[in-house]
Amino acid sequence: MKIHVLLSVLLSFVAAAICGNFNQDFDITWGEGRAKILDNGKLLTLSLDKASGSGFRSKNQYLFGKIDMQIKLVPGNSAGTVTTYYLSSLGQNHDEIDFEFLGNLSGDPYILHTNVFALGKGNREQQFYLWFDPTKDFHTYSILWNPQSIIFSVDGTPIRQFKNQESKGVSYPKSQPMWIFSSLWNADDWATRGGLVKTDWTKAPFTASYANFNALACTAGSCSKKSSVNSWFSQSLDITGQERIKWVQKNYMIYNYCTDSKRFPQGFPTECSTA
Numbered sequence: 001m002k003i004h005v006l007l008s009v010l011l012s013f014v015a016a017a018i019c020g021n022f023n024q025d026f027d028i029t030w031g032e033g034r035a036k037i038l039d040n041g042k043l044l045t046l047s048l049d050k051a052s053g054s055g056f057r058s059k060n061q062y063l064f065g066k067i068d069m070q071i072k073l074v075p076g077n078s079a080g081t082v083t084t085y086y087l088s089s090l091g092q093n094h095d096e097i098d099f100e101f102l103g104n105l106s107g108d109p110y111i112l113h114t115n116v117f118a119l120g121k122g123n124r125e126q127q128f129y130l131w132f133d134p135t136k137d138f139h140t141y142s143i144l145w146n147p148q149s150i151i152f153s154v155d156g157t158p159i160r161q162f163k164n165q166e167s168k169g170v171s172y173p174k175s176q177p178m179w180i181f182s183s184l185w186n187a188d189d190w191a192t193r194g195g196l197v198k199t200d201w202t203k204a205p206f207t208a209s210y211a212n213f214n215a216l217a218c219t220a221g222s223c224s225k226k227s228s229v230n231s232w233f234s235q236s237l238d239i240t241g242q243e244r245i246k247w248v249q250k251n252y253m254i255y256n257y258c259t260d261s262k263r264f265p266q267g268f269p270t271e272c273s274t275a
């Protein structure tokens, strides 16, 4: 009995680790033909024009995982466009782990915006420039989410860590399974230079591409204790990772809620003291 359970968990884990086919793992949820799965499930594209954006969602819900996606962002003049890629449990008191890419004029830098919600509470924005042009090639955006911490990485370089600080009374996402979502939409009222630069619709349709999805993850209900056999489940930042995160934060971070004293005149949120 026990062996049987362990085997089936291992098998579902292996399956989750190797498939990475958009037809198998995702549903297109909106955009009336603007989202496309191509190349036998190896490639997915989202597009945006004046009438609508588009989006997709994972078939599975995940409770912890190491989730990688390669994304090539809207090239050229992408001002006013926003490409989102995030995990969310939806609903009131939801948990959420966000990547959002805010477009820009040709040659001007995208902003990578991140946030973490636990039990409905977010307000934990950190923003970065990237050290490469994210529209030229695919780059890997990863979320490692385990009971100890959430680590955001870009091409294997950690850029942000949100530690479990429940012992200090800070809520942490750990019991609500999350779907993976992505969308491409228009937000030219705020996205580029705070809304100053509007979308040039003569350049539409705008397109972002996705490839090589890979999830070492637990799907809802099928992987709690057993995942302790997987190293990602207990992985934390090693010394190199800590040095990389410092490098990114020193050179590429452009906003950190934990240092925004105008916003928090009464003192910073609890997690900021060690985040």
Ligand SMILES: *[C@@H]1O[C@H](CO)[C@@H](O)[C@H](O)[C@H]1NC(C)=O
Binding pocket: 102, 103, 104, 105, 108, 109, 110, 111, 191, 192, 193, 194
């Ligand atoms: C766009 O470029 C401007 C000018 O370099 C910069 O201030 C801004 O942060 C960039 N990104 C966005 C999304 O506005």
